[in-house]
Amino acid sequence: MKHTGESNDTTAFVAALPKAELHLHIEGTLEPELMFAIAERNNIRLPYSSVEEVRAAYRFSSLQDFLDIYYSGASALLVKQDFYDLTWAYLQRAFAQNVRHVEIFFDPQTHTGRGVAFATVIDGISRALDDAEARLGISSRLILCFLRHLDEADALETLDAAMAYRDRIAGVGLDSSERGNPPGKFREVFRRARDAGFAAVAHAGEEGPAEYVREALDALEVVRIDHGNRALEDTGLVAELAQRRIPLTVCPLSNVKLCVVDDITCHPLKRMLDLGLFVTVNSDDPAYFGGYVNENYIAVAEALDLSREDLAQLARNSFEASWLNAEAKSALVAEVNAVAEA
Ligand code: HPA
Numbered sequence: 001m002k003h004t005g006e007s008n009d010t011t012a013f014v015a016a017l018p019k020a021e022l023h024l025h026i027e028g029t030l031e032p033e034l035m036f037a038i039a040e041r042n043n044i045r046l047p048y049s050s051v052e053e054v055r056a057a058y059r060f061s062s063l064q065d066f067l068d069i070y071y072s073g074a075s076a077l078l079v080k081q082d083f084y085d086l087t088w089a090y091l092q093r094a095f096a097q098n099v100r101h102v103e104i105f106f107d108p109q110t111h112t113g114r115g116v117a118f119a120t121v122i123d124g125i126s127r128a129l130d131d132a133e134a135r136l137g138i139s140s141r142l143i144l145c146f147l148r149h150l151d152e153a154d155a156l157e158t159l160d161a162a163m164a165y166r167d168r169i170a171g172v173g174l175d176s177s178e179r180g181n182p183p184g185k186f187r188e189v190f191r192r193a194r195d196a197g198f199a200a201v202a203h204a205g206e207e208g209p210a211e212y213v214r215e216a217l218d219a220l221e222v223v224r225i226d227h228g229n230r231a232l233e234d235t236g237l238v239a240e241l242a243q244r245r246i247p248l249t250v251c252p253l254s255n256v257k258l259c260v261v262d263d264i265t266c267h268p269l270k271r272m273l274d275l276g277l278f279v280t281v282n283s284d285d286p287a288y289f290g291g292y293v294n295e296n297y298i299a300v301a302e303a304l305d306l307s308r309e310d311l312a313q314l315a316r317n318s319f320e321a322s323w324l325n326a327e328a329k330s331a332l333v334a335e336v337n338a339v340a341e342a
C-alpha cells in the first residue's frame, strides 16, 4: 500500500476499523498545549518557553532520553482536574479514531513521589473513564504500572495504596528504564498482586534482551508482553509465545522514536505476524511519538506493505487480546469483519 491512491484507501480503511488500544501510558498523552495550560493554572514553571520548544525537544536517542522528558512533563499534573483533563483529551482523540475499548497504564509513583496523593490520580482518571463509557461508548480497564527503576519496596507500598481501589484497577504492569532492571526484581510484588486478583503484564524486550521476556513470563506470570520486540532473538521463546498465544502489544512509532528499530521499514511487525505471534498495534506515548493508534496502523501498513486482511487481523487481535468478556469480544470482532468484508 505505497502509492497515493492506495494511501488514501489505507487511511480510510484503518479509520473505519473498530479498534482496542492496549498499550497506552496516560501520562504519555499529555500534548504540549495542555501541558502549558495545566502548568500555568498550577503556577508550575516548565523548563520550556513555548509549545514549539517542547516539540523540538522530542528527539530521543534511547528510552532513558525519552523518560527524562516524559517525567518532567508529568510534573505539571497536580490536582484531580488535571488528571481528568489529561484522560478526557485522550479519550476524545481515541473516539475520533474509532477506538472502542482502552486498557490504560498509569504510573502512580511518578505522582506520589512528588507529593500528589494516589486518590487524586485515580479519581481524576477514573471519572474521565466513566464519562467516556457514558458519553462516547468507550469501555476501559486501568493498569497500574510499577516504575522498574525504583526498588521493589516502593512498588509494594504502591500496591498497598492500590488495594483501596481494587474495583477500579484491572491489572498491574511494569514500565520505565528496562536495562538493568529485570522482571525478577519485582517477583514478590507481582505475586501479591496476582493473589489479590490483578492480571499481570510487563514491558519486556523493548531495549532489554529476550531473557527479560522469558523472565516476565516465568517470574511474573504475565498474561501479555508489552513490546516484546527482542523476543525475536530467541526462536524457542518465539515458539512458546505463539503456542501459548501470549499477546504482544507492539508500538511501531514508539520503536522508531526510541531507536528500538532503525527505520519504520525495518519494523518486525510483519515478521511477527508471519511467525504466528499474537500481535497488536498501539501508540504507547502518542503525544511524544508523533501519532495516535491510527497513525501507527497506517505507518506499518505503508512501510511493510500490509494487506487489508493483515490490518483487519490486527484489529481483531486488539479485541481478542483485551480483557473484555467473550460476548463483548465477539460483537466487536464481528464489527471488524463487517468492515473487512465491505
Ligand atoms: N517503555 C518503558 N516505560 C515507559 C514507556 C515505554 O515505552 N512509556 C512510558 N513509560
Ligand code: ZN
Pocket (backbone or CB within 6 Å): 023, 025, 175, 203, 226, 284
Ligand atoms: Zn509503554
